[in-house]
Amino acid sequence: MLTEIVQTDTPEATRAAVNQAVTLLHSGETVALPTETVYGLAADATNPVAVAKIFEAKERPAFDPLIVHLPSRKSLHEVAEVPAELEADITRLIETFWPGPLTIVLPKTALVPDLVTSGLPTVGVRMSDHAVFKKIARAFDRPIAAPSANRFGRISPTSASAVQEELDGRIPLIVDGGACARGLESTIIRLEKSRGPKPFFHILRAGPITAEDLKKYGKIVREEHNEAVEANAPEAPGMLASHYAPRTPLRLLASPDEFVPQPGLRYALLSYRGQKKDGYLGLTDWAETLVLSPGSGKLPEAGIRFFHLLRQLDQLEDIDEIIAEPVPDRGVGAAILERLRKAATGSGV
Numbered sequence: 013m014l015t016e017i018v019q020t021d022t023p024e025a026t027r028a029a030v031n032q033a034v035t036l037l038h039s040g041e042t043v044a045l046p047t048e049t050v051y052g053l054a055a056d057a058t059n060p061v062a063v064a065k066i067f068e069a070k071e072r073p074a075f076d077p078l079i080v081h082l083p084s085r086k087s088l089h090e091v092a093e094v095p096a097e098l099e100a101d102i103t104r105l106i107e108t109f110w111p112g113p114l115t116i117v118l119p120k121t122a123l124v125p126d127l128v129t130s131g132l133p134t135v136g137v138r139m140s141d142h143a144v145f146k147k148i149a150r151a152f153d154r155p156i157a158a159p160s161a162n163r164f165g166r167i168s169p170t171s172a173s174a175v176q177e178e179l180d181g182r183i184p185l186i187v188d189g190g191a192c193a194r195g196l197e198s199t200i201i202r203l204e205k206s207r208g209p210k211p212f213f214h215i216l217r218a219g220p221i222t223a224e225d226l227k228k229y230g231k232i233v234r235e236e237h238n239e240a241v242e243a244n245a246p247e248a249p250g251m252l253a254s255h256y257a258p259r260t261p262l263r264l265l266a267s268p269d270e271f272v273p274q275p276g277l278r279y280a281l282l283s284y285r286g287q288k289k290d291g292y293l294g295l296t297d298w299a300e301t302l303v304l305s306p307g308s309g310k311l312p313e314a315g316i317r318f319f320h321l322l323r324q325l326d327q328l329e330d331i332d333e334i335i336a337e338p339v340p341d342r343g344v345g346a347a348i349l350e351r352l353r354k355a356a357t358g359s360g361v
C-alpha cells in the first residue's frame with residue numbers, strides 16, 4: 013500500500029486534507045492524524061472492520077484497548093454511561109480539561125464495539141485540542157478510535173515523519189499537522205466515588221495534565237500498573253510494563269554514581285538540561301548527548317521533545333547503550349519518568 017502524506021500549511025491544503033481524511037474514515041480505512049499529544053492512527057470507532065485495521069497496522073495485540081476521541085463534549089453520552097453519582101465531577105472535569113490531553117475511563121455503551129475496548133466493559137474517552145484533528149472530528153461527527161500511530165511497544169510519533177518511519181506502506185494517509193504541542197500521550201484517569209466531597213482519581217497513565225492540575229477536583233491515587241488492561245491480559249503478565257522502547261538498550265539512572273562505563277562500549281546520553289553541575293556530562297566520553305530542555309530545565313519543554321529525542325538516539329549507529337538522566341518527579345516530569353521506566357524495561361529487543 014502506498015502511504016500518502018498531505019500537508020495542512022494553508023487553508024486550502026487543510027480543507028483538502030480534512031476531506032480526504034473524512035472520506036477514508038467513512039470508507040472504513042485508517043488515517044494517521046495529528047493531535048496535541050502524539051500522532052494517532054484513526055478509524056471509525058463504531059466500525060469493527062475499520063478498527064481491526066488499526067490493530068493490524070500497529071501489530072497491536074487484541075488485549076490492549078483503544079482510546080475513543082469525540083467530536084464534541086455532548087457526544088460523550090453516545091459512547092459512555094456517565095454514572096449518576098459521578099456526573100457532576102465528570103462534567104466539571106470535561107468543562108475544565110476538554111478539549112485537551114485528559115482521557116477518562118467510563119462504562120461503555122453498546123455503540124462501542126468490544127474490539128475497541130478489548131472486551132472491557134469500560135472505554136477510555138477524550139477530545140483532542142489539535143486544530144486539524146478538531147476539524148476532522150467535527151466533519152466526521154462520529155467517535156474516532158485512535159491509539160498512538162506507532163508499531164506496538166515502540167516510540168510514540170510526535171511528527172508526520174516519525175509516523176512514516178513507523179507505518180509507511182501499512183496505511184493509506186498521514187495528515188501532517190506539524191510537531192505535537194505536548195509531545196506526551198494524554199493523562200488517563202478512572203474516577204471512583206469516595207466518602208468525601210471529592211472522588212478518587214486513579215491515574216492509570218501520567219501525562220500532560222498533571223496530578224497537580226487534577227488535585228483540585230479529586231483525590232489522586234497513582235497506579236503503577238493499569239489494572240484494567242493487565243487483568244485483561246492474564247497470559248501476558250507484566251507485558252505492558254514494557255513500552256515506548258528503543259531498539260538500543262536504555263538505562264535510567266537515579267544518580268550519577270550508578271554509572272560505571274565499560275571499556276570499549278559506546279554510550280549516548282539523554283540529558284535533562286545539559287548542565288555539568290548535575291554530574292552526568294563528565295561521566296564518560298559520550299558518543300552523543302541530547303538535551304531535553306537546555307538551560308534551567310523546563311519540564312513541559314522536556315515533555316514536548318522527549319519522544320523526538322529518544323527516536324533520534326535510537327537511530328544512531330553503533331551505540332551500545334542509551335543512558336537517561338532522571339528528571340524531577342513533579343508535574344510533567346512524572347509522565348516522562350513513567351515513560352523512561354517503561355522504555356528501559358522493553359529496550360534492546
Ligand code: TXA
Binds near residue numbers: 047053115240241
Ligand atoms: O494522547 C493520547 O491518548 C494518544 C492520542 C493519539 O490521542 N493516544 C494514545 O493511545 O496514547 P494508546 O492506544 O497508545 O494508549 C491508550 C492506552 C492503552 O494502552 C490502555 O493502556 C489505555 O489507554 N486504555 C484504553 N482504554 C482503556 C480502558 N477501558 N481501561 C483502562 N485503560 C484503557
Ligand code: MG
Binds near residue numbers: 159160168
Ligand atoms: Mg501508545
